[in-house]
Amino acid sequence: MNIYLVCNAGMSTSILVRKMQEVAEKQGLADLKIEAFSVEILDEKVNSADVILIGPQIRHMVNDVKKVVAGHCPVAVIDMRDYGMLKGQKILDDALKLVQNL
Amino acid sequence: MDTIVSKFEQILMPIAAKISSNKFLLAMRDSFSVVLPFMIVGSFFGIIEWVVIDPIGTVMGSDGLGLGQKITGLSGDAYLGSSFVAVLKSLQGLCNLVVTIGFGVFSLFLVLAFSYRLGGIWGGDKFATALTGLGAFLIVTPQQIGKTSAFSLDYFGNKAVLAALLVATISSWIFANLSKNEKIKINMPETVPPAVAKSFAVLIPVFITLGGFAVFAAVISGYDLPPLNDLIYKAIQAPLMGFSQGIEFSLLYQFIVWFFWWFGIHGHNVTAAIQNTVYMPAQLANQDGSAAYIFSNGFFEAGLMHVMSLVIAIFIFSKKESWRAVAKLGAPAMLFNIQEPLAFGLPIVLNPLLLIPYILAPLANTIVGWLAITAGLVPIFRFVVPWTMPLFFGATIGTGSIAGGVLQLVWLVMDVFIYAPFVIASNRIKDTEDTEE
Numbered sequence: 001m002n003i004y005l006v007c008n009a010g011m012s013t014s015i016l017v018r019k020m021q022e023v024a025e026k027q028g029l030a031d032l033k034i035e036a037f038s039v040e041i042l043d044e045k046v047n048s049a050d051v052i053l054i055g056p057q058i059r060h061m062v063n064d065v066k067k068v069v070a071g072h073c074p075v076a077v078i079d080m081r082d083y084g085m086l087k088g089q090k091i092l093d094d095a096l097k098l099v100q101n102l
Numbered sequence: 103m104d105t106i107v108s109k110f111e112q113i114l115m116p117i118a119a120k121i122s123s124n125k126f127l128l129a130m131r132d133s134f135s136v137v138l139p140f141m142i143v144g145s146f147f148g149i150i151e152w153v154v155i156d157p158i159g160t161v162m163g164s165d166g167l168g169l170g171q172k173i174t175g176l177s178g179d180a181y182l183g184s185s186f187v188a189v190l191k192s193l194q195g196l197c198n199l200v201v202t203i204g205f206g207v208f209s210l211f212l213v214l215a216f217s218y219r220l221g222g223i224w225g226g227d228k229f230a231t232a233l234t235g236l237g238a239f240l241i242v243t244p245q246q247i248g249k250t251s252a253f254s255l256d257y258f259g260n261k262a263v264l265a266a267l268l269v270a271t272i273s274s275w276i277f278a279n280l281s282k283n284e285k286i287k288i289n290m291p292e293t294v295p296p297a298v299a300k301s302f303a304v305l306i307p308v309f310i311t312l313g314g315f316a317v318f319a320a321v322i323s324g325y326d327l328p329p330l331n332d333l334i335y336k337a338i339q340a341p342l343m344g345f346s347q348g349i350e351f352s353l354l355y356q357f358i359v360w361f362f363w364w365f366g367i368h369g370h371n372v373t374a375a376i377q378n379t380v381y382m383p384a385q386l387a388n389q390d391g392s393a394a395y396i397f398s399n400g401f402f403e404a405g406l407m408h409v410m411s412l413v414i415a416i417f418i419f420s421k422k423e424s425w426r427a428v429a430k431l432g433a434p435a436m437l438f439n440i441q442e443p444l445a446f447g448l449p450i451v452l453n454p455l456l457l458i459p460y461i462l463a464p465l466a467n468t469i470v471g472w473l474a475i476t477a478g479l480v481p482i483f484r485f486v487v488p489w490t491m492p493l494f495f496g497a498t499i500g501t502g503s504i505a506g507g508v509l510q511l512v513w514l515v516m517d518v519f520i521y522a523p524f525v526i527a528s529n530r531i532k533d534t535e536d537t538e539e
Contacts, residue, residue: 007368008368008370011438011490012435012440012441012442012443015435015440015443038135040128040132055442056366056446056451057363057366057367057371057442057445057446058122058368059366059367060115060116060118060119060367061119061122061123063119064119080366080446080449080451081446081447081449083443083446083447084428084432084442084443084444084445084446084447084448084449085428085431085443085447086431086443086447
């Protein structure tokens with residue numbers, strides 16, 4: 001499964017990605033791929049995505065992201081506090097829930 | 103307070119959304135970020151050329167570290183005439199080849215990258231649109247120096263940024279729309295290979311676009327007007343640059359950036375158009391030495407570090423466990439000027455207590471930096487450094503002088519004083535979220 005995080009340059013989300021990967025490894029979720037990149041290259045990546053999470057600092061772009069994704073997979077904005085506190089566990093759980101609720 | 107804040111948010115969010123979702127501005131931002139690595143590499147070679155191996159520069163020269171004299175044991179004219187200096191000079195020439203690519207031909211790169219992206223959003227073949235844009239740009243550029251057929255690098259550098267953007271926009275729009283028009287498409291029989299058919303399909307759009315620009319260039323020269331690049335530079339870019347170099351506009355720009363950030367909206371993303379059209383060309387002009395602009399991309403990126411002062415203020419003054427924990431968590435990222443964990447974790451975002459220092463600190467930095475450079479204490483920001491370069495190193499490399507790094511340290515201390523009263527005040531406010539968890 002591919003979980004993609006997007007923000008302006010993919011810098012700050014990449015910190016969160018590392019935290020989420022640690023959690024995933026501990027839980028033995030081997031087939032989970034978590035990746036962060038800039039919102040600019042979303043159109044190249046969207047086809048392989050299973051869920052897309054948006055950094056709160058570009059939450060104003062959520063409609064654009066949804067347009068690019070075009071219903072292909074769930075899209076959600078990461079909760080500000082979870083994002084700031086780098087709560088990898090909670091954000092990963094929320095993302096998995098989004099996929100399961102499909 | 104809450105209702106005022108939410109009202110503001112209701113106003114700001116749609117503005118931010120509109121600006122960032124504008125396909126045209128997005129394509130522009132994107133094309134600048136494609137060219138950026140070349141600028142950074144060009145700067146790297148520029149630092150070697152002008153700072154490290156310049157026989158009379160900071161490292162080798164007698165006004166600086168004087169390493170050249172120590173190595174050769176010579177001084178004065180004997181040093182300048184030595185074979186050591188001759189070797190340094192030829193190495194400088196080699197470095198300069200890359201420097202030219204990094205920013206001497208910046209506008210050529212920009213025309214290609216921007217036209218490519220515009221082709222993408224307006225539905226033209228991307229490569230064909232990019233090449234047409236380049237062709238159009240070269241058509242309106244003088245193709246002779248004296249009696250020799252040649253392009254002058256003067257038309258490809260920082261002064262042509264706006265011309266490059268305009269020409270790319272117009273040519274890409276014409277080309278993309280023409281190539282979508284079925285009526286003027288040259289259709290080949292099905293037996294013709296698709297690649298060949300494709301090249302014929304864009305024949306008429308290329309013809310009309312380039313022909314149009316040629317007619318335009320002919321009209322301009324027919325009226326004895328200067329070439330388009332000069333016209334655009336004198337009529338639009340130069341006044342714009344002059345205006346944006348004012349301290350008032352620079353403060354306003356910083357205010358907008360950090361005000362948006364306080365709402366948790368990426369302020370630099372929202373204002374990218376300002377940055378790209380005025381502060382990026384300023385940086386380019388600084389780089390190739392054709393001008394000395396105080397306010398440039400590098401100047402403002404050096405100021406990103408002010409949130410580090412908040413981290414320090416918290417470590418010294420805060421009695422709040424939650425704040426100390428977030429500061430510890432966010433400090434490593436902040437070392438590389440990534441403020442999001444702090445902005446959203448403390449949070450700074452929508453936190454009335456931190457609104458004032460969070461905006462005041464970058465404004466104070468802008469004023470102090472402006473004064474320091476105007477007074478000649480700190481050189482201008484000349485070299486492009488990735489914005490994630492840690493403080494002190496960022497501005498030292500950016501200005502090519504330790505004075506730049508010292509400026510960032512002065513900012514750091516000053517901003518600690520700006521943040522401290524508010525951090526102390528927060529000790530008295532009970533953290534409701536702490537009791538919840």
